[in-house]
Amino acid sequence: MLTKDRAVCIRTVDYSETSQIVTFFARVTGKISAIAKGSRRRKSAFEGPIEVLSVGDIVLAGAGRDGLATLTEYQQRPMSGGLRKNLFALDSALFASELLNRLTHDHDPHLVLFDQFTQFLEDVDALPGSAPRRDILLQLVLFQLALLAEVGLRPNFKSCANCGQAFSSAWRESYFSSPANGLVCRDCEMSFPHRTRLSSAAVNALANLRQLAQVDERTLDEIEAVLIHHFTETLGHRPKMARHVLKARPQS
Numbered sequence: 001m002l003t004k005d006r007a008v009c010i011r012t013v014d015y016s017e018t019s020q021i022v023t024f025f026a027r028v029t030g031k032i033s034a035i036a037k038g039s040r041r042r043k044s045a046f047e048g049p050i051e052v053l054s055v056g057d058i059v060l061a062g063a064g065r066d067g068l069a070t071l072t073e074y075q076q077r078p079m080s081g082g083l084r085k086n087l088f089a090l091d092s093a094l095f096a097s098e099l100l101n102r103l104t105h106d107h108d109p110h111l112v113l114f115d116q117f118t119q120f121l122e123d124v125d126a127l128p129g130s131a132p133r134r135d136i137l138l139q140l141v142l143f144q145l146a147l148l149a150e151v152g153l154r155p156n157f158k159s160c161a162n163c164g165q166a167f168s169s170a171w172r173e174s175y176f177s178s179p180a181n182g183l184v185c186r187d188c189e190m191s192f193p194h195r196t197r198l199s200s201a202a203v204n205a206l207a208n209l210r211q212l213a214q215v216d217e218r219t220l221d222e223i224e225a226v227l228i229h230h231f232t233e234t235l236g237h238r239p240k241m242a243r244h245v246l247k248a249r250p251q252s
């Protein structure tokens with residue numbers, strides 16, 4: 001059986017001297033892994049090793065639910081812009097692909113998420129190499145919120161996830177709780193030992209995402225730290241790329 005699809009490569013592992021095991025996030029098929037035989041040879045059918053974050057049309061043979069498929073065709077279009085010139089952009093895209101890999105299942109299609117992920121890669125790649133860190137972080141935060149929503153884990157930023165009280169900017173204190181999957185109000189926060197207090201800039205942007213584009217880098221870093229904590233709790237381990245994305249805290 002042949003599978004043809006449009007796909008983005010989200011992970012590669014070297015396999016033997018000459019081959020790779022590659023994981024694709026494919027538009028109609030969903031996540032799927034395949035062996036790319038001979039891809040590490042100088043002259044291969046794929047014109048060199050397959051690169052993470054490359055995009056293109058794939059043809060897979062034997063892509064059953066059991067056993068590994070074989071990649072027979074892939075004309076990869078590697079990233080060529082900001083992702084090559086800006087290390088934070090590259091780290092952010094690798095972090096996003098790690099999260100995508102961990103939060104989706106094999107053969108479980110997410111067409112909307114595929115479009116959102118490839119759009120995120122295009123947007124970040126289109127930024128100049130000198131793009132401010134803040135602009136990349138904004139795109140990354142938006143993608144992570146879209147990812148959570150698409151896999152059915154959309155956090156509740158509209159009301160207290162415990163008592164249901166609607167959020168308003170008049171709240172004097174706001175917290176985020178990963179087990180509650182959302183905001184927790186001041187009256188409820190004592191019941192959630194691992195809650196994180198949110199600044200008013202962060203909670204207002206999360207409750208009204210149109211404001212997110214206007215927030216400063218510091219607030220985006222605060223939101224990113226909350227998201228990384230949330231992904232760590234959700235996955236049961238800290239994503240490997242998280243330390244490349246989090247702003248290093250000054251040593252005290």
Ligand SMILES: [Zn+2]
Pocket residue numbers: 160161162163164165184185186187188
């Ligand atoms: Zn409450």
